[in-house]
Amino acid sequence: MIFNKFGLVALLSSGLALSSVSHAEADISGILGGGLAFGGETLVDDIRFTDGSSGDVKTGEGFWLDFGFRAGFEGWALKNTIGYKSGGVFASNGDATFSRMPLTVVASLDNNGHLFGAGFTYELNPELELDLPGLYGTAEFENALGLVLEYENNHDTWAWGVRYTHIEYDYDATGETFDGNNIGAFFNWYF
Template sequence: MKKLMMTMSISAALVSAPAMADEAKAGRSFFGLVSTGITYGGDTMGYMEYTNGSRADLKGGGLFQLGGGFMFRPHGAPYSLIGTINYHVDRANAKNGEATFDRKPLELIGYYHLDRNWRIGAGVRRVLDPKLKMELDGRHLDVDYKDTTGMVMEVGYGVDRAWAGLRYVHEQYEAKHFNRLGRPQETQNLGKQDGSHVGLIGYFAF
């Protein structure tokens, strides 16, 4: 009888262990987060012309974004918060040169969950170290822009830990330093350039 009771106790413990683990997992509030997506929009920051007559524009709101950070969502709550550090870049290449517009946005977005699948969100986006670099046949053009703060609005669809967000971002860039062929240039004539864009971003929390 003792052996039977011991066997039953061990079996019950093995059965209940996954359930307890699931309950503990469900009670988590903080999660790691990765994101990636494609964006488009904004002014033309620079361009490359090819010998076949075609042209590649670098957009202030383009083109690829990759990030990582955290998601905070109390269990059962209709709201969540994400914070990410991102790399956002638009690039054009040729045999005799290349052009890149890149920056490092920090994003903080709060969401309200309408149901199990839909969420709407808004937040702020602080863009650090935006730079335009162009090189063609050894000739260089470099523009450093001031850090800037923008606004993010997003509609998302998916499940708790994996979703896609359709977004609109409003932001502008103002030149800080401008060098052409290694010589400093005046930045007043450049004015502000629009980096506003739409995008589709995929998220996965773990």
């Protein structure tokens, strides 16, 4: 828990540090983005549908939407975003989802529009929500701090990339820890 609080302070401090940089030194732009991730440990498995198919809810899977800002410097960039990430199983008579709000900071080296970055994500309010026939309820997990590695191919006003996230989610009610490691593809629009 102390490490998570320290991580949150570090994430917020990196954003505050940018406020002291003048616009002459940094090219500041807004970000609107999203992506799709795969991986993680199974939280709920073998959810059966009426057509005979089945699905699972995993800690790393899902889509995300985020917004924030990027400060571009000579040869490197710093990106700060906050977003919403959710994945699960969706059916006409109910769904099972794992959702959270990632606060992410990534510093990247810029090699002619190819950005190689590393940073942190602090995922707020991770929650498993079940609303299925005969199975419903909510399980709230502890906020989680994770490591992010990413490659971004930048084309000035838009970019695509891939991201690896190394993270674990703690569920205090049972003392269990779930592996949330995942890899995702993303698209960003810079304005």
